[in-house]
Amino acid sequence: MNEVLVYGHPALAIVACVGVVWVGFVGLRSRRKRPDAAASRIAHRAWAPRAWALVVLAAVGGPVSVVLLREDLEVTDSVHFWVGLGIAGLMTAGWATSRSPRAKAALWAAHPWIGMASMLGAIFALMLGLEMLP
Numbered sequence: 001m002n003e004v005l006v007y008g009h010p011a012l013a014i015v016a017c018v019g020v021v022w023v024g025f026v027g028l029r030s031r032r033k034r035p036d037a038a039a040s041r042i043a044h045r046a047w048a049p050r051a052w053a054l055v056v057l058a059a060v061g062g063p064v065s066v067v068l069l070r071e072d073l074e075v076t077d078s079v080h081f082w083v084g085l086g087i088a089g090l091m092t093a094g095w096a097t098s099r100s101p102r103a104k105a106a107l108w109a110a111h112p113w114i115g116m117a118s119m120l121g122a123i124f125a126l127m128l129g130l131e132m133l134p
């Protein structure tokens with residue numbers, strides 16, 4: 001049973017990483033002066049909270065999986081752990097800055113950069129996570 005469960009976090013987290021990259025892709029596309037910019041903006045607004053939820057689930061599920069299912073690994077003892085927590089923090093900051101009132105221009109301007117960092121982090125976590133598979 002454990003041999004199957006151990007793939008639960010990686011399976012969910014791959015979807016989360018694809019979600020982050022998709023959300024970032026449509027977010028950045030929404031800024032370009034193209035006919036599909038408005039649709040991209042709507043897609044970004046719709047999918048960003050879902051990607052955030054998946055990332056938080058992955059960040060909680062990863063350590064749980066290490067503690068319960070992986071006798072060969074120590075919890076917190078990997079770069080993947082810190083990168084995973086970092087993405088969860090960045091996506092949460094992305095959410096916070098997206099809701100800032102327009103008056104707080106500096107916070108709003110930071111949003112796409114925080115998002116870009118989340119995207120890079122998700123790709124990095126994926127590469128590191130593949131090396132940790134049983």
Ligand code: HEM
Nearest residue numbers: 010013059062063065075076077078081084126129132133
């Ligand atoms: C949103 C992206 C991700 C987050 C937030 C995340 C988070 C974490 C965390 C915090 C741990 C615990 C590590 C430790 O205590 O040393 C972990 C473990 C692990 N992660 Fe991820 N991770 C993500 C993506 C991935 C991906 C894409 C893969 C695989 C392709 C993956 C594979 C693993 C594996 C194999 C473990 C060990 C536990 C197990 O075998 O289930 N992770 N992850």
Ligand code: HEM
Nearest residue numbers: 020023024027028041048049091094095098112115116118
């Ligand atoms: C993958 C990471 C992300 C990237 C690369 C990204 C990028 C962007 C960009 C470029 C914009 C347009 C800003 C402008 O026009 O100046 C935007 C807007 C927005 N983002 Fe994000 N973002 C990310 C994550 C998030 C998250 C996690 C949330 C919330 C959960 C979010 C919510 C929003 C909202 C509500 C808007 C405004 C859309 C509108 O005006 O209708 N974004 N984002």
